Amino acid sequence: MSVNITFLGGAQTVTGSKYLVEHAGVRVLVDCGLFQGYKPLRERNWRPLPVVPSRIDSVVLTHAHLDHSGYLPLLAKEGFRGRVHATPGTRDLCAILLPDSGHLQEEDAAFANRHGFSKHHPALPLYTRQDALDSLRLFHTVPFFHPFEPHRGWRVSFIPAGHIIGAASVLLEVGGRRILFSGDLGRSDDLLMKPPADPPAADTLLIESTYGDRRHPEGTVLDELAPALERVARRGGIAVVPVFAVGRAQTLLHAIATLKAQGRIPHGLPVYLDSPMAIHSTQVFIDHPGSHKLSPDEVRAMAKVAHFIETPEQSKALAAQHGPMVILAASGMATGGRVLHHLAHYAGDHRNMIILTGYQTPGTRGARLAAGETSIRIHGQDVWVAAEVVQLRTASSHADSEQLMTWLRRLPQPPGQVYVVHGEVGASDALRLRIEHQLYWRARVPEHGSVWPA
Secondary structure, three states: OOEEEEEEOOOOOOOOOOOEEOOEEEEEEEOOOOOOOOHHHHHHHHHHOOOOOHHHHHHEEEOOOOHHOHHHHHHOOOOOOEEEEEEEEHHHHHHHHHHHHHHHHHHHHHHHHHHOOOOOOOOOOOHHHHHHHHHHEEEOOOOOOOOOOOOOOOOEEEEEOOOOOOOEEEEEOOEEEEEEEEOOOOOOOOEEOOOOOOOOOOOOEEEEEOOOOOOOOOOOOOHHHHHHHHHHOOOOEEEEEEOOOOOOHHHHHHHHHHHHOOOOOOOOOOEEEEOOHHHHHHHHHHHHHHEOOHHHHHHHHHHOOOEEEHHHHHHHHHHHHOOEEEEOOOOOOOOOOOOHHHHHHHOOOOOOOEEEEOOOOOOOOHHHHHOOEEEEEEOOEEEOOOOOOEEOOOOOOOHHHHHHHHHHHOOOOOOOEEEEEOOHHHHHHHHHHHHHHHOOOHHHHHHOOOOEEE
């Protein structure tokens, strides 16, 4: 019997990854991500999946970022009762990310209802914090390199992918086929994370392509961040830094701690981490010491370099303080959360700075800021942007096009078919062309909703 893959997300877009693998009446969903970015993409989150959630037998997660895990609470809410298989690190991060995602959606809906700027009456969250907590009961953890059988005749292995704590590539063996899902691959030169492990042999490969058409610039995040922070400190301004709570926040904290220790930025420059989720995610680096490059002393320095802001009241109190100072707050693309309040408060002052720390999905506020727009809409209001906008080019935790090709060349033998996924159309097609012209492998960029054989 054939093995088929339905591309329910992460196809010709860098968000919403969901890949449904079917064989002999069994359905396994690899990744279960939220769509983010453009409104037409976000609206997909509200549409029913083409497969009834109760008929999905299990889920396998590559890692915890919401574009790979954030749909899980809704899947469970709508009837999924199977196991969610993940590495211990992914489970620990999902325990932080998913409830926070539900909480933010509840807060955003309540804010919209109070201020009347939603087109829906009343505005409702996609799912709640309690829905997320309920979905965590479905998790079953498996370490790297420990093959397991989620169903009879199905075999799954997790291989380290770098990127963030717990991130894995997934080898799925079923129906005589070996299907490898790259997940999000980390960099070989990442500041925090170890490089991805070499990939195993596979008949079919799904390769991410976030940076499929780009190379990271030379240099390090330390060299890029130091002059920006020194500049904003010199003019007494406030740097607002939208960060992804998992991975990017810790990279910035480690970089700031290192720069202060080296004397490259003022030692007394106040730093605030205004994200309970990022605070708790930093603890995961302590709990998983073998999963990253940092020494115990470096982890402690990273945790101590910032004042932790836990409550909304503490967050609001920052507005009464004067610069210079640095505020790190989620979310990394300015799509929601506390960073929106800081942007609304500080974006209009030319002494201030907005530091974008990585890839900005098209359609997000972060992408509009990176494009130089002088007005962005926050909570139904147009906010003038006079602050200096700096986009760090070296802080990404994704492999670039050269690093992706290097990983592909480490496959023991050519796969029969490559599907290029999790990238914007241009990035995916650029990587497809390189795979075909340089490696001479068959490669395709699948469309959303398409079904292809494994």
